[in-house]
Amino acid sequence: MTAASSSPRNPSTPGAWWRDGVIYQIYPRSFQDSNGDGxxxxxxxxxxxxxxxxxxVDAIWVSPFYPSPMYDFGYDVSDYCGVDAIFGSLESFDALVADAHVRGLKVILDFVPNHSSIEHPWFKESRSGQGPKTDWYIWRDGAPGGxxxxxxxxxxxxxAWTFDEARGQYYYHAFxxxxxxxxxxxxxxxxAMQDVLRFWLRRGVDGFRVDVIWHLIKDEALRDNPKNHAWTPKQPEIERFLQIHSADQPEVHSVIAGMRGVLEEFGDRLLIGEIYLPMQRVVAYYGEASENGLGGAHLPFNFQLIEAPWIATTLGEMIEVYEGALPPGAWPNWVLSNHDRPRIAARVGPRxxxxxxxxxxxLRGTPTLYYGDELGIENVEIPESRIRDPWALREPGLGVGRDPERTPMQWDAGPFAGFSTDQPWLPLTPDWPQRNVAEFGADPTSILSLVRALxxxxxxxxxxxxxKWRRLPCGGDLLAYERRDEGERTIVVLNLGAAAQVWPIPPDLPELRIVISTNCDRAGEASRGSSILRADEGLMFDAS
Structure with a gap:
């Protein structure tokens, strides 16, 4: 990095930043330690x-840093309007926002409204069975037979139910x-939750990613979920039943519309929703259309690239179906990795x-890049003694642990990869002395240099x-598409296979010139009639 690299950029055009921009997710426990506690x-x-x-990148999405007993590492919030001492203070948060904005970077917070911590004052009052917050959580008597x-x-x-002796009832917890x-x-x-949003918006936050947004409303009658007859004991227990009544209820859209309304009080702010549902249900979370546009989340997260088989024809059809299912006025988005799912390099390999x-x-739409994916970090083996994820500890042996995708960022070849001056809370990759920002930033052939060029x-x-996005004809392990805006045309061809492939160039395209190869060595090469893609290679062409 040079001195020029830190100069401020021009702010994005109002009303357009999240359409043009790239979001970068930061898991704060694992990005950079400033005080030597690991x-x-x-x-x-x-x-x-x-x-x-x-x-x-254009925006950072910061995973939770609120005060928390850390049973689920910050997704159990005991104060929605504060900062846990592990991560700093409100003053350090304000400094982060101010410095980000000076550099033209937006700041998106993780909002966790579905559940609080058991130590939140709201829950303590609710479990007493007295006072105005008696009904702020989901309490029920046990079944007639116990x-x-x-x-x-x-x-x-x-x-998902725990009996509380103090209140004499069960309370519901999806986690x-x-x-x-x-x-x-x-x-x-x-x-109360809308006021939490306002608290952070007044501090300059540019948007929110809402955790498990499809869970917020449950079936009012609390009907049993139907059995999943395809479930086996080798799968997580949550899959024993189809989550028909415990999530994705019609009334949730009014809740989301209320959140959207709060953001619109503050101008050009972004609402993202975490939603693990079939694509046809995901697009419903854009909300109902009105004279002011769609009234739901600006970006219901699209996790298809995380879950789909890495097969060219499957991906091509999936992209086409998603594009066709978007409501009028909706903007697409794409995610490859996050803090809950194995990293892309762990799933498909380094090439x-x-x-x-x-x-x-x-692809067309707003991409979210997960920290460390620009280094190609793969699966990190977590010794049993260092497992921290509560899911892995509760259901061992099923491969559900999320620690491998939460390991520290690797900055240089110094002690503890420049992440900390002490032992990090999770292990580093075995090759961290070579796989780090300093080494890869100086190597024009590294994946970091490729991501930066892209x-x-x-x-x-x-x-x-x-x-616009248009799929182009191809076969075998190739996926090809055109991106076009008026006379400007960019062609992308990806070889998802381990053998070389020939791509016959459609006759309606002019002579193509390679601008970027994933192998970083073919820029400027011209192609007419056909182009050869080496194994595990992607090519980007200028067709203007």
């Missing part, structure tokens, strides 16, 4: 902002018992991780940031 923090993120400008009110299962295994679900049918809960990066950054080219080409 855990990342907000000051660490602030010190690395120049790297993000150099890389070429036991939990219904058959709902926690996402981390076991019953850990230490994460009781709030009752979003209560208008007071909605109002295809380069191809995947080209796919992510050239981001720079995307920024310079309106065909990539806003252009």
């Amino acid at each position: 855990v990342g923090d907000l000051e660490g993120i602030r010190r690395r902002l120049d790297y993000l400008v150099w890389l070429g 036991g939990p009110p219904n058959n709902w299962i926690s996402n981390f295994g076991g019953s 850990l018992p230490e994460q009781p679900d709030l009752n979003w049918r209560n208008p007071e809960v909605r109002a 295809q991780a380069r191809v995947a990066a080209m796919l992510l950054l050239t 981001l720079r080219y995307r920024r310079a080409r309106r065909s990539l940031s806003r252009g």
Whole structure:
């Protein structure tokens, strides 16, 4: 990185930044430790902002840093309007936002409204059975014959109901018992949570990613979920039943519309929803159309690239179906990895991780890049003694552990990869002395240099940031498509196979010139009639 790399960029056009931009997800425990305790923090993120400008992203999404007992590492919130001392303070948060904005970077927060911590004052009052917050959580008597009110299962295994001796009733928790679900049918809960949004918006936040947004409303009658007859004991227990009544209820869309309304009080802010549902249901979370446009989430997260088989024809058909299913006025988005699912390089291997990066950054819509994917970090073996993920500890042997995708960012070849001056909370990759920002940033053939080149080219080409998407004919392991904005045309061809492939260039295309190869060695090469893609190679062509 040079001095010029840290200079401020021109702010995005109002009303357009999240359409043109690239979001970069930061898991704060693992990005940069500034105080030597082995855990990342907000000051660490602030010190690395120049790297993000150099890389070429437009916004950072920061996973939870609120006060929490850390049963689920911050997704169990005990104060929605504060910062846990592990991560810093409100002052360090304000400094992060200010410095990010000076550099032209937007800041998106992780909002966790479905459940709080069991230690939140709201829950403590609710469990007493007295006072105005009695109905702020989901309490029920047991079944007539004893036991939990219904058959709902926690996402981390076991019953989703825990009996509370103090109140003499069961409370519902879609995740850990230490994460009781709030009752979003209560208008007071909605109002309180909307005030939480306003608290952070007034501090300059540019948007929110809403955790498990499809869970917020449950079936009012609490009907049993139907059995999943395809389930086997080798699968997580949550899959024993189809989650028909415990999530994705019609009334949730009014809740989301209320959140959207709060953001619109503050101008050009972004609402993202985490949704693991079939694509036909995901697109419903854009909301109902009105004279002001769609009224749901701006971006219901599209996780198809995380879940789909890495097969060219499958991906091509999936992209076409998604594009065709989007409501009028909706803007697409794409995600390759996140803090809950194995990294892309762990799923498809290091060579295809380069191809995947080209796919992510050239599809139509807003991409989200997960920290460390620009280094091609693969699966990190976590010794049993160092497992931290509560899901892995509750359901061992099923491969559900999320620690491998949460390991520390690798900055240089110094002690602890430049992440900390002490032992990090999770292990580094075995090859961290070679796989780090300092080494890869100086290597023009590295995956980091490739990702940076893709981001720079995307920024310079309106065909990539806003252009239409059209699938092109191809066969075998190839996926080909065009991005076009008026006369500007960019062609992308990806070889998802381990053997060389010939791509017959459609006759309606002019002579093509390679601008980027995932192998970083073919820029400027011209093609007419056909083009040969080597194994595990992606090519981007200028066809203007």
